[in-house]
Amino acid sequence: MRELVGTCKDCGREVYCTDGFFNGVVEPEGVTCFSCRDHEEPTD
Numbered sequence: 304m305r306e307l308v309g310t311c312k313d314c315g316r317e318v319y320c321t322d323g324f325f326n327g328v329v330e331p332e333g334v335t336c337f338s339c340r341d342h343e344e345p346t347d
Contacts, residue, residue, distance in 0.1 A: 304321070304322060305319050305320070305321050306319060307319055308320050308325065308327065308334060309333070310334065311327065311333075311336040311339055312334060313335060313339040314338070314339050316339075318334050318336050327340070328340050
């Protein structure tokens with residue numbers, strides 16, 4: 304099963320929940336896809 308959760312706040316891609324697995328990250332500002340999350344600079 305695949306359910307649309309929202310769109311990535313950075314790139315606008317649709318982010319889905321697939322078979323109970325959320326394919327993104329929920330942040331206070333909104334949803335981020337894994338591709339955008341992986342390209343962010345680390346914060347220490």
